[in-house]
Amino acid sequence: MSSQSPSRPSIIQQEQYYFAYGSNLRLDQMARRCPGSKYIGRASLLDYLWQINERGYANIVKSEGDWVEGLVYELSGEDEKRLDRNEGVAGECYSKEYKSLQLYRASEVLHCRPVPWIVKKGGPAKVLLDAQQVGESVEEQKETTEHDVLVYISSRYVTEGDPWEEYIERINLGVADAADLGVSEGFIQRFIRPYIPPAKQVPAKHTAYRPQQEADVNGRRLKSAPGARPAENTAESHPSRSVPLEEALE
Numbered sequence: 001m002s003s004q005s006p007s008r009p010s011i012i013q014q015e016q017y018y019f020a021y022g023s024n025l026r027l028d029q030m031a032r033r034c035p036g037s038k039y040i041g042r043a044s045l046l047d048y049l050w051q052i053n054e055r056g057y058a059n060i061v062k063s064e065g066d067w068v069e070g071l072v073y074e075l076s077g078e079d080e081k082r083l084d085r086n087e088g089v090a091g092e093c094y095s096k097e098y099k100s101l102q103l104y105r106a107s108e109v110l111h112c113r114p115v116p117w118i119v120k121k122g123g124p125a126k127v128l129l130d131a132q133q134v135g136e137s138v139e140e141q142k143e144t145t146e147h148d149v150l151v152y153i154s155s156r157y158v159t160e161g162d163p164w165e166e167y168i169e170r171i172n173l174g175v176a177d178a179a180d181l182g183v184s185e186g187f188i189q190r191f192i193r194p195y196i197p198p199a200k201q202v203p204a205k206h207t208a209y210r211p212q213q214e215a216d217v218n219g220r221r222l223k224s225a226p227g228a229r230p231a232e233n234t235a236e237s238h239p240s241r242s243v244p245l246e247e248a249l250e
Helices: 027-033 077-086 115-120 124-133 165-180 185-192 231-237
Strands: 015-020 038-052 058-076 095-105 143-153
Touching: 015 038, 015 077, 027 077, 027 115, 027 165, 038 115, 038 143, 038 185, 058 077, 058 143, 058 165, 058 185, 124 165, 165 185
Parallel strands: 015 143
Antiparallel strands: 015 058, 038 058, 038 095, 095 143
């Protein structure tokens, strides 16, 4: 499958599919960042590799034979603008690319549901459980190839790095939601866990990741910084950052 179409004219359309692979796997974060977003399904992007880069955040790099699993949301034009700010597009932390990927649309109980609605109902696992209990189908729809899906990728920061401690928690919460929605355990263990240790504990509705957190995983050091790491100190504490902490948090 081709993953071409790296760029398009910078015209924000009314609706745009977006592939999340980092902290935006967490639905309640997406609900806050992009209140008009809708959940579409899970997806796989071929010939790319998941990494934590030198800035301490998730990124994907070209790697033949590898793949990245994630979630696809539909964005409104306003939500896309918000996400551009969050991802630090203006500061060149991430660029906007458009890829072809394998899409597995969610079952009818979740497909095209507003993300804030899913969160309000208790999260994806709760919505699926409630549907099963009343006899509704929770089976995904058949795989399709979807083109021109927005992906935020850093071609500037591609060196492997260590995650910020605060980022580990957010990724683990995202991993829990993604696992509930069908992202494979094999992908999580093979590509994410070498960088991100499992959470000590996760919300009660999730049970997949409860082992004790280790000081490092496969020899990788975990970044730490004093206090809450206020936004005004991030550029100084990590020279490669050019935008505040609350931006560029894929």
